[in-house]
Amino acid sequence: xxxxxxxxxxxxxxxxxxxxxxxxxxxxxxxxxxxxxxxxxxxxxxxxxxxxxxxxxxxxxxxxxxxxxxxxxxxxxxxxxxxxxxxxxxxxxxxxxxxxxxxxxxxxxxxxxxxxxxxxxxxxxxxxxxxxxxxxxxxxxxxxxxxxxxxxxxxxxxxxxxxxxxxxxxxxxxxxxxxxxxxxxxxxxxxxxxxxxxxxxxxxxx
Numbered sequence: 001x002x003x004x005x006x007x008x009x010x011x012x013x014x015x016x017x018x019x020x021x022x023x024x025x026x027x028x029x030x031x032x033x034x035x036x037x038x039x040x041x042x043x044x045x046x047x048x049x050x051x052x053x054x055x056x057x058x059x060x061x062x063x064x065x066x067x068x069x070x071x072x073x074x075x076x077x078x079x080x081x082x083x084x085x086x087x088x089x090x091x092x093x094x095x096x097x098x099x100x101x102x103x104x105x106x107x108x109x110x111x112x113x114x115x116x117x118x119x120x121x122x123x124x125x126x127x128x129x130x131x132x133x134x135x136x137x138x139x140x141x142x143x144x145x146x147x148x149x150x151x152x153x154x155x156x157x158x159x160x161x162x163x164x165x166x167x168x169x170x171x172x173x174x175x176x177x178x179x180x181x182x183x184x185x186x187x188x189x190x191x192x193x194x195x196x197x198x199x200x201x202x203x204x205x206x
Contacts, residue, residue: 012117013096014047014054015073016040017085017140018062018103030056030103032193034200040103044070046110050117051099057085080162082140083152090149097122098149102140104187106196112183116143121174125151128173131181137173138184139164148173 018030018040030040037045040056047054055071066072076088086100099117101108112129120127125148128137142164144152148171155167178184187196 011052013098014051015057015089015098015100016043017057034106043101049110050113079156082164098144100142106187107183107185112178116176119176124174125171126173128168130175132177137168139168
């Protein structure tokens with residue numbers, strides 16, 4: 001996006017989705033240390049380099065243990081699935097555009113985030129990363145425009161599906177391919193954790 005267009009576009013806020021219950025992992029995915037610090041903190045720090053303001057999306061019971069140095073938004077539990085945290089943030093700041101990151105993306109890096117941000121299309125409902133292999137939108141590493149989130153609310157009110165990917169597939173969105181698909185790898189299980197740990201050659205425990 002050109003600088004002149006960026007100045008006219010809505011400010012970009014970052015949101016780390018850390019409110020999931022990590023059932024398959026068996027441990028809070030946001031607290032796993034792939035890079036020597038909790039993953040949610042690592043992603044928060046990355047977003048600070050690309051966004052005007054950054055927040056952790058957390059459950060109410062998590063808020064008391066979140067350090068005061070981090071901005072946080074508590075899930076309002078008005079919507080189903082991953083939309084819960086995203087739309088709770090939208091409710092708190094309805095005019096903001098949100099760069100949303102799931103906390104289970106251990107290989108995402110600053111270069112990949114800047115690539116997504118640089119290719120943001122504010123005239124679409126969202127700008128979403130998609131692997132070259134599938135070219136399907138990844139809703140939890142997506143820049144959601146305010147208008148897109150408004151339409152998502154209407155979608156949830158009229159559809160039985162609460163899947164953000166299905167919403168994006170059927171919406172006017174900008175798709176961006178990363179240089180390497182692997183940066184979008186989701187670590188959701190113990191085996192995923194072991195794979196990433198070996199790949200990063202880390203000795204951190206969780």
